[in-house]
Every structure is written in C-alpha cells, then in structure tokens.
Amino acid sequence: MIEAHELTKYFNDFRAVDRVTFTVEPGTIFAILGPNGAGKTTTVRMLTSILQPTSGQARVAGYDVVKQPTEVRASVGVLTEQHGLYQRMKGIEYLDFFARIYHLPPDLRRQRPLALMEHFGLGDALDKRLGEYSKGMKQKLALVRAMLHDPPVLLLDEPTSAMDPQSAKLVRESIKDLQRDERTIAITTHNLTEAQSLADRIAVIRQGRIIANGAFKDLLQRFVGLPLMELHLTAQLNGTAAELGSLVEVVDEGDRWLRYRTPNPQEINPQVVRRLTGLGLDIVTLSEVSRTLEDVYLQIVTEDEGLEREREIQS
Amino acid sequence: MTSITNSTPIPARQLTKPGTLTAIWQTLQNALIITRREVRDSLRDWRIMAPIFLLTLIFPMLANTMTRIFTSFFETNEAEELLPALLPLMPMIVGFFPVSISLVIALETFVGEKERLSLEPLLSTPLTNTELYLGKSFAAMLPPLMASYCGIAIYMGGLILGEQQWRPELQLVIQIVLLTTVQALVMVTGSVVVSSQTTSTRAANLLSSFIIIPMSMLVMLEGVIMVQPHKRYLLWYIMLGALVTVMLLVRMGARIFNREELLGRAFDQINLKWAFRIFKDQLRGPVGDRWSVGRWYRLSVFPAVRRLSSASGVVLIVITAAFIGGWIAAGTWQIPLDDFQSKDENLLDNLQSWFELGQNNPQLIILAVLQNARVLIAATILAIFTFGVLALILVAIPFGILGFILAQVTASSLSPLPFFMAVIPHGVAEIPAILIAGAAALRLGSVVTRPPDGMTVGEAWLRALGDTVKIGIGVVLPLLLLAGVLEVTLTPRVVEFVLTH
Structure with a gap:
C-alpha cells in the first residue's frame, strides 16, 4: 500500500512537488501522468526514500519513508526512468549482484533470475554482456531487476518505453499478473493508451500539484462530459433533432447525422431508436463516440493552464 | 501465484540494530x-x-x-x-x-x-x-x-x-x-x-x-x-x-x-540569488517585520553565539594547550630577563613615553582594533580552506606567546604582576572576542564536513557564514572596540602604577 499525504519537495527555491496526496491500495494500479518536469520522478524518488520530502508524510508497504528508509527500499521494486545498467556485466552477473544486495537466499538467488529472464524472453541472453543488449532487452532486464526480490510495492517509470509491441504486451500482461497477486503498483508514463488500459486510478500532475485524481470513467465524466452518441440516418433529419430534444441533449448535427449526450445510454438509446422508428426514419448506425484518456488528459491540462493564467492576471 | 511472483514470500532483508x-x-x-x-x-x-x-x-x-x-x-x-x-x-x-x-x-x-x-x-x-x-x-x-x-x-x-x-x-x-x-x-x-x-x-x-x-x-x-x-x-x-x-x-x-x-543536485549551477537570500535570512534571523537592534540581538545574535558552544569548547582547549605549550617551550629556550633588566635601566622611561604617546594619539585605538580585526578576518578566511584548522592555529599563537613570556617572567626574579596587568585590563574584552571569533571561524570552516540534517553543504556553509558575519558585527567588533579603548587608555596606566609602586 502507498499513502502519500501533502508530500512537498523543494530544491532550493524551486518547488518540485506541491502537497501531493493519494493512496494506492494493494491489488490496484495507479498511473501518474503529467508533462515533462511536472514532478512525477521526484514524487517516485520520495516514495522510494531516495529523496527526503521537505514536508508531508508518506508510508510505503507500511513503512515511513523518512523514518524507515531502508525498510521502504527493501519493500519496493523500482524501475527507474533510465535503466542504468552496467554495460560490462553479463545479464546473470547483474541480477546476482542485485540478488545479493536484497539478501535473497542462495537457492532463490539462482532460481529467480532464471525464471524471470525466461518469462520475459531473455533466457538466451543470460551470458551476454549488457552492452550487447538491445534497448528493449535492457528495459526488460531493468524490470526483472525491480521484480527480483518479489516486492509488495512496485514503482515503475515508463515500463514499456523502447519496447516492441510484442514485448510491451508481455510487460503489460505481467503488470496485470502482479496486480492479481495483490501487489501495489504505481506507474508513471506518457503512454496514455497504456495508462488507460492498465490503471484503476489515474492522477494528473502539473507543476508539482495533482490537478486531477480518479478512475478513468470518473475523470472522463468530470472533464469531458456525459457519454457522446452519434446517430446516422438514411434520410435527411428535417427537424428530427427537435423531436429528440425532450430525451437527449443534441450537441451537433449534420445533413443525415446528429450527436447527442446522455447520462445513461443503456436506458435512453432504446427510447431514441423507438422514437425515430415511430417517425418512420431508418437508422444506419448508433454508436458511442470514443473518448480516450488523451482527450481527458488534454482537457485537464488545458483547464489548469487557463486557471493558471487567470491567477496570474489576478495577481 | 503467477510465474513472476514467488510461491512463498521472499523474506525481507534482515536489519540489525545499528552500532552492534x-x-x-x-x-x-x-x-x-x-x-x-x-x-x-x-x-x-x-x-x-x-x-x-x-x-x-x-x-x-x-x-x-x-x-x-x-x-x-x-x-x-x-x-x-x-x-x-x-x-x-x-x-x-x-x-x-x-x-x-x-x-x-x-x-x-x-x-x-x-x-x-x-x-x-x-x-x-x-x-x-x-x-x-x-x-x-x-x-x-x-x-x-x-x-x-x-x-x-x-x-x-x-x-x-x-x-x-x-x-x-x-x-x-x-x-x-x-x-x-x-x-x-x-x-x-x-x-x-x-x-x-x-x-x-x-x-x-x-x-x-x-x-x-x-x-x-x-x-x-x-x-x-x-x-x-x-x-x-x-x-x-x-x-x-x-x-x-x-x-x-x-x-x-x-x-x-x-x-x-x-x-x-541536477546540475552544477551557481544560484547567486538563492545564496544571497539564505545569507541575508541568516544574517537577519527570525526577527519578523519589526526589526530593531534589541530584537536582532535577542532573537538572532545571541542564539547564533549559543550555536558556537561546541566550537568554543574546542577553541578553549586549543588556546589552553597553546598557553601550556608556550610555557613548556620556555624551558627549552630561556631568555635571560634578569640580565635584560640590569642592562636596560631606562625600561620604565621607555614605557612611560609609549603610554604618553598613546594618550596623545587616540588613533592608536583604531590601530589596535584594526590589528586585531585583521588577524581575526585572516583566521576566518584561512578557516574556509582548511576545515577551520588554520583558524585554530592562528588564534592559538598569541596564547602560546603569552604562556612563553609568563614562564620566562616567573623563571626570573621579576614579579609577574606587571605582566598580568599588561594583559588583564583589555584582555577581559579581547580574549572573549578572540574566543568567539575563533569559534565562529572554526564552525565556518568545519561545517562542510558535517552539515546539519536536511541541509546541503552549500546551505549549511552559507548559514554559517551568515552567523559568522552577524557575530562579527554584533559581538566581536564591539568587544574589540572596547578592548582597543582599554588597551590604549587603561592598561598603560595600570602597568605604570604597578611598576612605580
């Protein structure tokens, strides 16, 4: 479990993280999104007890990040922004080095690296020097390093960056597996599709502040509005929009199509279909307009930029 | 359990009680x-x-x-x-x-x-x-x-x-x-x-x-x-x-x-604005918006002097050791003071003419203050480059000389009273000034070796510099001024009195 309360970090005069508060329950995946320099990495570093918060508290796996840094680091698996491998070492040597640091029992020190490397398709690369690994292989090895001691909490920075689609899929499935095994997972990423498909909760961080936090569905409704439906007819509309006005909020219309919003498509859509059929209109398609996390993210950031400009004008 | 988690939990790294x-x-x-x-x-x-x-x-x-x-x-x-x-x-x-x-x-x-x-x-x-x-x-x-x-x-x-x-x-x-x-x-x-x-x-x-x-x-x-x-x-x-x-x-x-x-530390950059703000904050201290000399001394200067307690202890030990060292060295290099006295019968006349010179030239007070201030500033600058070690040595030298002279005086048939009287009247202000300035310099030089928790080396040093300047202006300089006045006006009269009675 991760609990951060009013976590703040200053570097001299620069406020990198500003009163960040969130909770991640075991068995959930939490995605932290934000522009470059927003404070994501600093937040992760504070949660790993690498950096000390200027103020605020955080507990990771039940340990206080300031008072019990060693315990925190022993309970966390971290995939850093840069994989940072030692180029002259062999894959197996590298993992053995970290296994020793984590004090893995001798049998596990031999078995676990092999099992994880096999799982991620690196079984043939155990004896290769890391300098010979491809970018994707390096990223996967760094992920293996983070999972080596089977930590209850994983903090993963861009877990699938530099990976081919097949490897990225494998890594995403592995993260889902970890979630099923009740691991607490926080990922920071710029890959919004990945965040949407993986995360149970999403936080958007900008200029050190969390400006939005919630499940994708909730964020969607809050920032992009009610579900948007698109209807295509065989004939011209000729006042059909006005006929539907009592049922739905029509937001846009063309010659033979219209778009409307409704809070409850399951209940309203059949009524819309019945009414149009009653009017003798033939429906070609009725579908929900797909809205992605990208739409939500851009809306959140744009709104916050607007608020910031207002604050600047006022001050 | 999936293939990437272990079937049984891996025991976490065992931590032992520190210091064992x-x-x-x-x-x-x-x-x-x-x-x-x-x-x-x-x-x-x-x-x-x-x-x-x-x-x-x-x-x-x-x-x-x-x-x-x-x-x-x-x-x-x-x-x-x-x-x-x-x-x-x-x-x-x-x-x-x-x-x-x-x-x-x-x-x-x-x-x-x-x-x-x-x-x-x-x-x-x-x-x-x-x-x-x-x-x-x-x-x-x-x-x-x-x-x-x-x-x-x-x-x-x-x-x-x-x-x-x-x-x-x-x-x-x-x-x-x-x-x-x-x-x-x-x-x-x-x-x-x-x-x-x-x-x-x-x-x-x-x-x-x-x-x-x-x-x-x-x-x-x-x-x-x-x-x-x-x-x-x-x-x-x-x-x-x-x-x-x-x-x-x-x-x-x-x-x-x-x-x-x-x-x-993301990159090597000199942030003068930040450095100046830290220095200014420390120099001013937590006096709030209502600045007054009294509040500054009470809330800023005196707490800064209290922070020098351990450094003052070290300086005190070193100057005491220097004094004893000077005393011991006198046994090796003896000066025949008895002969000197018999040869120079005009000693008192010479001293008196010096005293009169001082009384007629109040500028000597400034010279005395400047001389002391110069040495203490030099000690502070040297401290920065030597973790405080050279400041200790520079501050200790006069005490070594004092110990050396006192030992020579006591070893001869001369009375040590004039010696004490030549030191004590202005020493009551000058010695604490040296002690405090030496401690501030030592702290300034050595703070980089062990900055306080949660503080970078740069910030710790800037704050120590702020304290040093504050103590220099608020405590050391007034003490040196007082010592200068006493040294030029009172000490000669006391020595003259002792020598003629």
Missing part, C-alpha cells in the same frame, strides 16, 4: 558486495588496467635501470656515501604513481556512475549510504594500492637482490608502505567529496586538481625529508597529519555522500 557488532559486520559485508562488483568492473576496463599494469611492472624496471645509472655516476664521482640517503627516494615515487590512479577510479566510480545514470538503481536498493560509501571507496583504492605494493616490491626486490645489494632499514620500508597507503586514502576520500559535489566527470576532473596538486607537493616534501636520514622521523608526523585529513574527509564524505545530495 553484527550491524558493523553486515555493513562491511554489504559494502563488499559493491566492492566486488566495482573491482571486477575495473579489471575489465582496459583504460584502467593498462596504466596500472604499466606502472606496476614497467615503471619499477625503468626505475631500477635509472638507479643503476645513478649509482654508477655516484661511484665514478666518489660519492658512494650519499647513496643510502638517495636510494629510498625512488620506492616512494614508484608507489605513488599507481596510487594516483585511485583518484581516477574514485572519480569514475562516483561521478562517472552518476553521469551514466546507473547510480539510481543502486540508490533504490536497501543499501545504506555508509555501505555505498565504503563499498565504492574500497573499490577505488584496492586495485591501485595492490599495484602500488607490487611496484614497490618489484623495485626494492631489484635493489635488494641486484648488484646494489641494498639493505633498507625495516622502519624505512614500513614508512614507505604506510605513506603510500595514507596517500591513497587521502586521494580516495578527497575524490568522494569532489564527486559528491559535481554532476559531471569533466567538473570532477577539474576539481581533482585540488587533490592531486597538494598530494604531489606532499610527495616532494617527503622526498626532501627522506634524503636526510636523521630527519626521517618527521615522516611519522606527515603521516599523522595525512591521517587527520583522511578522518576529516571521511567525516565529510560520509555525511555528504547521501542520496539527497547525489540525486537532488
């Missing part, structure tokens, strides 16, 4: 995990191994050849007696060259890893800062030191078994080996400090000249001493001094080699 023998043992074991990896990495790096190999094998052989040529030259010119003095010089140089590589490895292992971004995964592990520090320091030191010992052994083996049939004293061999070891320690601990304060190997290499230049000069000094067999005992003192430096650097390195310093 088990904890120390565990710290060493963990440090050695780092050392093993780093040494193995160094052994695989031909850029490190090639010079070490050359300096270990080729250079001692070249040095042997050189020594044979010199020996032949000395013998040709009938100066064979000089050879025993000159022969020990070369093993030290043979040992120093490989050891100097420890500096390169240390810079590489600390700042190089930071630059290659491979440090963060290591910092994310449960290893403590001490374990990382020790592990990397051992790794930087071991290969060059081993190479150095090998080089010395090859060179000396050549001389001992070769045609020179040199038979060095055991003490000399021990001195050479220990000096080489201590030099490696200074370079590694120094480079850790340098590495922690920089973010690029380029900057670290530039800063490392602060280590390699003094070390080269030290080796030259050692060379000068070594060719004079009767002065070789001085090498033990150099070793002691170097060990003290190592201790200070270890203290500083262990303190600043921490995750916050290593990753919190």
Whole structure:
C-alpha cells in the first residue's frame, strides 16, 4: 500500500512537488501522468526514500519513508526512468549482484533470475554482456531487476518505453499478473493508451500539484462530459433533432447525422431508436463516440493552464 | 501465484540494530558486495588496467635501470656515501604513481556512475549510504594500492637482490608502505567529496586538481625529508597529519555522500540569488517585520553565539594547550630577563613615553582594533580552506606567546604582576572576542564536513557564514572596540602604577 499525504519537495527555491496526496491500495494500479518536469520522478524518488520530502508524510508497504528508509527500499521494486545498467556485466552477473544486495537466499538467488529472464524472453541472453543488449532487452532486464526480490510495492517509470509491441504486451500482461497477486503498483508514463488500459486510478500532475485524481470513467465524466452518441440516418433529419430534444441533449448535427449526450445510454438509446422508428426514419448506425484518456488528459491540462493564467492576471 | 511472483514470500532483508557488532559486520559485508562488483568492473576496463599494469611492472624496471645509472655516476664521482640517503627516494615515487590512479577510479566510480545514470538503481536498493560509501571507496583504492605494493616490491626486490645489494632499514620500508597507503586514502576520500559535489566527470576532473596538486607537493616534501636520514622521523608526523585529513574527509564524505545530495543536485549551477537570500535570512534571523537592534540581538545574535558552544569548547582547549605549550617551550629556550633588566635601566622611561604617546594619539585605538580585526578576518578566511584548522592555529599563537613570556617572567626574579596587568585590563574584552571569533571561524570552516540534517553543504556553509558575519558585527567588533579603548587608555596606566609602586 502507498499513502502519500501533502508530500512537498523543494530544491532550493524551486518547488518540485506541491502537497501531493493519494493512496494506492494493494491489488490496484495507479498511473501518474503529467508533462515533462511536472514532478512525477521526484514524487517516485520520495516514495522510494531516495529523496527526503521537505514536508508531508508518506508510508510505503507500511513503512515511513523518512523514518524507515531502508525498510521502504527493501519493500519496493523500482524501475527507474533510465535503466542504468552496467554495460560490462553479463545479464546473470547483474541480477546476482542485485540478488545479493536484497539478501535473497542462495537457492532463490539462482532460481529467480532464471525464471524471470525466461518469462520475459531473455533466457538466451543470460551470458551476454549488457552492452550487447538491445534497448528493449535492457528495459526488460531493468524490470526483472525491480521484480527480483518479489516486492509488495512496485514503482515503475515508463515500463514499456523502447519496447516492441510484442514485448510491451508481455510487460503489460505481467503488470496485470502482479496486480492479481495483490501487489501495489504505481506507474508513471506518457503512454496514455497504456495508462488507460492498465490503471484503476489515474492522477494528473502539473507543476508539482495533482490537478486531477480518479478512475478513468470518473475523470472522463468530470472533464469531458456525459457519454457522446452519434446517430446516422438514411434520410435527411428535417427537424428530427427537435423531436429528440425532450430525451437527449443534441450537441451537433449534420445533413443525415446528429450527436447527442446522455447520462445513461443503456436506458435512453432504446427510447431514441423507438422514437425515430415511430417517425418512420431508418437508422444506419448508433454508436458511442470514443473518448480516450488523451482527450481527458488534454482537457485537464488545458483547464489548469487557463486557471493558471487567470491567477496570474489576478495577481 | 503467477510465474513472476514467488510461491512463498521472499523474506525481507534482515536489519540489525545499528552500532552492534553484527550491524558493523553486515555493513562491511554489504559494502563488499559493491566492492566486488566495482573491482571486477575495473579489471575489465582496459583504460584502467593498462596504466596500472604499466606502472606496476614497467615503471619499477625503468626505475631500477635509472638507479643503476645513478649509482654508477655516484661511484665514478666518489660519492658512494650519499647513496643510502638517495636510494629510498625512488620506492616512494614508484608507489605513488599507481596510487594516483585511485583518484581516477574514485572519480569514475562516483561521478562517472552518476553521469551514466546507473547510480539510481543502486540508490533504490536497501543499501545504506555508509555501505555505498565504503563499498565504492574500497573499490577505488584496492586495485591501485595492490599495484602500488607490487611496484614497490618489484623495485626494492631489484635493489635488494641486484648488484646494489641494498639493505633498507625495516622502519624505512614500513614508512614507505604506510605513506603510500595514507596517500591513497587521502586521494580516495578527497575524490568522494569532489564527486559528491559535481554532476559531471569533466567538473570532477577539474576539481581533482585540488587533490592531486597538494598530494604531489606532499610527495616532494617527503622526498626532501627522506634524503636526510636523521630527519626521517618527521615522516611519522606527515603521516599523522595525512591521517587527520583522511578522518576529516571521511567525516565529510560520509555525511555528504547521501542520496539527497547525489540525486537532488541536477546540475552544477551557481544560484547567486538563492545564496544571497539564505545569507541575508541568516544574517537577519527570525526577527519578523519589526526589526530593531534589541530584537536582532535577542532573537538572532545571541542564539547564533549559543550555536558556537561546541566550537568554543574546542577553541578553549586549543588556546589552553597553546598557553601550556608556550610555557613548556620556555624551558627549552630561556631568555635571560634578569640580565635584560640590569642592562636596560631606562625600561620604565621607555614605557612611560609609549603610554604618553598613546594618550596623545587616540588613533592608536583604531590601530589596535584594526590589528586585531585583521588577524581575526585572516583566521576566518584561512578557516574556509582548511576545515577551520588554520583558524585554530592562528588564534592559538598569541596564547602560546603569552604562556612563553609568563614562564620566562616567573623563571626570573621579576614579579609577574606587571605582566598580568599588561594583559588583564583589555584582555577581559579581547580574549572573549578572540574566543568567539575563533569559534565562529572554526564552525565556518568545519561545517562542510558535517552539515546539519536536511541541509546541503552549500546551505549549511552559507548559514554559517551568515552567523559568522552577524557575530562579527554584533559581538566581536564591539568587544574589540572596547578592548582597543582599554588597551590604549587603561592598561598603560595600570602597568605604570604597578611598576612605580
């Protein structure tokens, strides 16, 4: 479990993280999104007890990040922004080095690296020097390093960056597996599709502040509005929009199509279909307009930029 | 459980109670995990191994050849007696060259890893800062030191078994080996400090000249001493001094080699605005918006003086030791004061004319204040570059002289009363001023070795500078002014009174 309360970090005069508060329950995946320099990495570093918060508290796996840094680091698996491998070492040597640091029992020190490397398709690369690994292989090895001691909490920075689609899929499935095994997972990423498909909760961080936090569905409704439906007819509309006005909020219309919003498509859509059929209109398609996390993210950031400009004008 | 989680929970790393023998043992074991990896990495790096190999094998052989040529030259010119003095010089140089590589490895292992971004995964592990520090320091030191010992052994083996049939004293061999070891320690601990304060190997290499230049000069000094067999005992003192430096650097390195310093420092940049704000805040203190002299003294100056308690204790011990040292030295270098008195019957007249001069020239007060202020400012500046050590020495010298003179006076038939009266009237203000200023300078110089928790070295130093300036203006200067007035107006009269009654 991760609990951060009013976590703040200053570097001299620069406020990198500003009163960040969130909770991640075991068995959930939490995605932290934000522009470059927003404070994501600093937040992760504070949660790993690498950096000390200027103020605020955080507990990771039940340990206080300031008072019990060693315990925190022993309970966390971290995939850093840069994989940072030692180029002259062999894959197996590298993992053995970290296994020793984590004090893995001798049998596990031999078995676990092999099992994880096999799982991620690196079984043939155990004896290769890391300098010979491809970018994707390096990223996967760094992920293996983070999972080596089977930590209850994983903090993963861009877990699938530099990976081919097949490897990225494998890594995403592995993260889902970890979630099923009740691991607490926080990922920071710029890959919004990945965040949407993986995360149970999403936080958007900008200029050190969390400006939005919630499940994708909730964020969607809050920032992009009610579900948007698109209807295509065989004939011209000729006042059909006005006929539907009592049922739905029509937001846009063309010659033979219209778009409307409704809070409850399951209940309203059949009524819309019945009414149009009653009017003798033939429906070609009725579908929900797909809205992605990208739409939500851009809306959140744009709104916050607007608020910031207002604050600047006022001050 | 899935294939990537373990079927049974992996036991978390066991932590032991800090300070226990088990904890120390565990710290060493963990440090050695780092050392093993780093040494193995160094052994695989031909850029490190090639010079070490050359300096270990080729250079001692070249040095042997050189020594044979010199020996032949000395013998040709009938100066064979000089050879025993000159022969020990070369093993030290043979040992120093490989050891100097420890500096390169240390810079590489600390700042190089930071630059290659491979440090963060290591910092994310449960290893403590001490374990990382020790592990990397051992790794930087071991290969060059081993190479150095090998080089010395090859060179000396050549001389001992070769045609020179040199038979060095055991003490000399021990001195050479220990000096080489201590030099490696200074370079590694120094480079850790340098590495922690920089973010690029380029900057670290530039800063490392602060280590390699003094070390080269030290080796030259050692060379000068070594060719004079009767002065070789001085090498033990150099070793002691170097060990003290190592201790200070270890203290500083262990303190600043921490995750916050290593990753919190994104790039080397001078932030003058921030520095000025910190300095100004400290100078002003927590007086709020209602600034007044009274509030400033109560809330800012006096708390700053209280912060000097431990530094004042050190200064007090050092000046007391200097006074006693001066007293003891008087036994060795005696001045015949009785003869001096009988020869100079105009002593009182001379003193009186000086007193009158002072009374007629109030400018002397300014001169007295300026003289004291100048010395204390010099001590403060020197403290910055010497972890406070030279400030201590400069402040202690007058007390050593006082002890020396008092011992001379008591050893003669003279009364010590005029001596006391020449010191005490203005000393009541001057001695506390010196004590406080010395303590502030010591703190300013030494704060970098152990900045307070949660503070960077830069911030700790700027705050100590703010305190020093504040104490200088608020306490030391007024005390020196008072001492100056007393020294020119009161002390001469008191001395005159004592001498004439």
